[in-house]
Amino acid sequence: MSRNTSYMIDTIFIEKSARNFPLAKEVLKRFSSAQHIECSHYGEVFNRHGQNFRVQKNHPSLILAVKEGEFVLPAPVEYHVGGRHNYYFSHMLNCPYDCRYCFLQGMYSSAHYVLFVNYEDFKNDIANITKINSKDPSWFFSGYDCDSLAFDPVSNFVNHFVPFIAENSNARMELRTKSTQIRALNKIDVTSNVICAFSFTGELANRSLEHRVPENSKRISAMAKLQYRGWPVAVRFDPMMYYQNWRQDFSQLCLNLFKKINPAYLHSVSIGAFRMPVNYFRKVRSLYPTESLFVAGLHQKNGNYEYGLNIENELLGEAQAIVGQFVEQDRIYTMRD
Ligand code: SF4
Secondary structure (H helix, E strand, C coil): CCCCCCCCCCCCCCCCCCCCCHHHHHHHHHCCCCCCEEEEEHHHHHCCCCCHHHHHHCCCCEEEEECCCCCCCCCCCCCCCCCEEEEEEEEEECCCCCCCCHHHHHHCCCCCCEEEECHHHHHHHHHHHHHHCCCCEEEEEECCCCCCCCCCCHHCCHHHHHHHHHCCCCCCEEECCCCCCHHHHHHHCCCCEEEEEEEEECHHHHHHEEEEEHHHHHHHHHHHHHHCCCCEEEEEEEEECCCHHHHHHHHHHHHHHHHCHHHHEEEEEEEEEEEEEEEHHHHHHHHHCCCCHHCEEEEEEEEEECCCHHHHHHHHHHHHHHHHHCCHHHHHHEECC
């Protein structure tokens, strides 16, 4: 499977109410030769019955929509890198990559991209939350239901959100990515309260499970370029996969990574074992019935499919020790329930 990120969009669905937003106009202009179809609500297209996620993934359409309801939500308790107030938000649903373990396949019946064009509403929520938590910084994790940077040439997310966060000294934002898409970050001023967090799995998992995701070596180079310019960078080893030789793969990944990344200037490392809510897991497993990942030592526990305690302790404990050879322990976080 190709590892090139494609921004080829043949069809764009536009909510009537989204049309007049500047971002919607920019995107429609960029893809002026695509078919433009108006709809009254994105759910008509995105939640339609009888869709085939796998077929759509080969050629997703783009939906421009106006997000309603809650824009920024409290993050799960284990989801933090040292901050007290933690939130997440998603300016997009879905992403151009095709990871076998991606929970979005279990959550959504559609692989189309949804881009919410009312960025100002997200920003207002972020500003209000930082005012409420005025004594401590508030953390905003982006890219929860997407990848923060992979679609940036279209979403222009970096140019819209990074300068905004830069002006709010009480806000911290994590851009989480598996991409090499750092063009916009390279052109703007470095911001100490925006952390560029790159997710990695060992070589075998990257090659066999992370379809279309750029190779680890290319992402390490992108991360090194950002660090060289002074951007705070972080590493996310999440999800960690358990397979024979995972330890050797992981050790090699750390060697390759810390040859190029200076651990002294690394913001943080987080480590989490694979886990997925039961309903999503069943759906994803039915998409790939022969995928060995979905049988290896996973159990139903606390509403999730996750590794048994022995495997989880082995993965997290040993990974923490390996990372600890390079990075001080107080910057390593393990994601445990
Ligand atoms: S990069 Fe993240 S959001 Fe995209 S397919 Fe992989 S796991 Fe899912």
